[in-house]
Amino acid sequence: MDFSFSEDELIFRDNLRSFLSRELRPIVSKIDKEGIPHEFVKKASSLGIWAMTTSQDVGGQGASFLLSTIASEEIARADFSMATAVLFLLESGWGYVLDKYGSKNLREDILPRVTAGDWFLGIASTEPSGGSDVAGIRTTAKKEGTKFVLGGQKIYISGVLEALHWGGGHLTLAKTNLEAKHRGISMFYVPTSSPGVEVSKIENMGRAGISSGIITFSNAQIPEENLVGELNKGFYYAMDGFNHARVLVAGACIGAAEAILEIGLEYIKQREVFSTKLKDFEAIAFEAAELKTKLEMAKLLNYKAAWMMDRSPNSDETAMLAAMSKLTAPQVAFEITKSVMMWMGAYGYSKDALVEMGFRGAMSYLVGAEGAMNVMKLIISKRLFQ
Ligand SMILES: Cc1cc2nc3c(=O)[nH]c(=O)nc-3n(C[C@H](O)[C@H](O)[C@H](O)COP(=O)(O)OP(=O)(O)OC[C@H]3O[C@@H](n4cnc5c(N)ncnc54)[C@H](O)[C@@H]3O)c2cc1C
Missing domain, CATH: 1.20.140.10 (Butyryl-CoA Dehydrogenase, subunit A, domain 3)
Structure with missing residues (x-):
């Protein structure tokens, strides 16, 4: 058993810590009031931290989860409202899923923009009827020709405004087989700018630097290519x-x-x-x-x-x-x-x-x-x- 970090891990941590103490800590109050500035996200991309566990062919670092955990710690050390860490962990967690299960086209379209700090990528699972019982979601996706048509609502979703203003969207869970519970759910990449998708903000008590809100799908038409992985595996x-x-x-x-x-x-x-x-x-x-x-x-x-x-x-x-x-x-x-x-x-x-x-x-x-x-x-x- 070895409890020490490798030399590379220590160098990464120390570089990140000094970058963040210069660029992030001084603006945390501003972030808490006005949101994470997109310029910071762009600047931080030079350190390769966004969705850093994703593959190098889509702009990621192919970094280990341990390194990503070190980065998460460091980001929250600097911004202890945790708003910036939320952005980091969403890009990382859902970038990882898209990289692992998404088609070549979907990966190549979205992940380079996320890793470059241009686009936001999050998860839309929770619904007004509850978040803990993921298998009980009610949002539906019906196949119509070469599209899926989504209907329903997601709530308390992080990053709704970032996705709207910076570009990007959410990996969204929807029922594709109404008879089955968790085996009838699929995952779609839904760009926030899609027709039939509307977002609104919810005011939270904390980590106010990243938005949280409602996503409503009213006949939202999503190309069939936006299905992540296989049908009913979401x-x-x-x-x-x-x-x-x-x-x-x-x-x-x-x-x-x-x-x-x-x-x-x-x-x-x-x-x-x-x-x-x-x-x-x-x-x-x-x-x-x-x-x-x-x-x-x-x-x-x-x-x-x-x-x-x-x-x-x-x-x-x-x-x-x-x-x-x-x-x-x-x-x-x-x-x-x-x-x-x-x-x-x-x-x-x-x-x-x-x-x-x-x-x-x-x-x-x-x-x-x-x-x-x-x-x-x-x-x-x-x-x-x-
Ligand atoms: C700041 C913030 C950001 C969020 N961002 C996202 C996001 O980006 N995407 C997203 O999809 N969701 C997001 N969520 C929603 C989050 O995933 C849900 O809050 C969570 O899954 C719980 O769902 P719920 O709030 O509907 O509570 P409920 O599911 O209604 O649960 C209410 C209470 O019941 C308890 N409970 C539930 N099941 C059981 C059980 N079996 N036994 C005993 N007790 C139980 C829970 O512990 C909880 O205390 C966010 C939430 C917050 C607060």
Whole structure:
């Protein structure tokens, strides 16, 4: 067993960290108010980070999942609202799915533009009737000549405005066999600019730098070439993508939590109350020790999930480890952020401290983004009783 990164991984991490501390950290408040600037996305593409696990023939790096997890951590270390990390993990998770299952034409049409930072690529699975029961979706796709005609609605979908304004779209799940449950679902690449597709924004409490909203399909006509992989296999492709994305979600939560804990530790080293530094109160020092331990536990678990993803992406064990990571890291991030805000007193509650951004961001993963917590427990417990 070897717990160290390779020299290449360390060089990549350090270069990315210094780029992000220069280009991303200074604009996080602006991102939280106005969104991720497309110029930043373009600039960051020079580091080859967007959809970096995709093949080199479509502009990707063919990078390992571990390297991608390191990138997710670093991005959220700089933007601990996690908005930029959400963009990163969506491109990565769904770029991976398109690269793996999509036709040559679809891959060559879309992925070079995503890896270049021009286009947005996301996932549209959740519907107003619920997100956890993916097999229960109601959006339909009917074959008419050389097209599929989509009808239905998706909700709480990340990146609806980015896809509209930058270009791109979402890998969209729709029923192609009404009689079957998960075996009757197909995946389509739906460009947001397609006729019959409309988007609207939902205001979220956090990670406001990336939009979230509703996509309505009213007789939306999609060329048959936009079917990803085989008919009625979309559920399986989506589960593959969710596993990938969950490891990166955990990486983002860990990166944000680490940055916030560092800020908190610096604060308690300086702040004096009752003529004593906060760090010298055992109640606070012990809490810091526990938080650091929980962070390390979450990190090790996540690296193991990433390591497994590199070796056996479709195994049940990998799915379980991805679920364990997604179950653990957001809770640790939330706890660390809450404690640091409390160490900082009123300052922690103010927007000046920036830390509250992490609190709002981590909450998105507790309520459901990339799968609700109980769904992670469902995946893990199923494996326990197999
Ligand atoms: C910020 C944000 C961004 C998102 N981006 C996207 C996106 O880009 N694309 C996309 O498709 N979706 C997206 N989602 C939606 C997300 O996937 C869903 O929130 C998630 O799947 C849960 O679905 P739901 O919100 O409808 O909750 P529900 O499915 O209604 O679940 C509600 C509650 O019930 C619990 N629950 C569910 N099943 C069980 C069970 N079997 N046993 C016990 N408890 C259970 C859940 O844990 C949850 O607490 C996003 C969500 C958020 C918050």
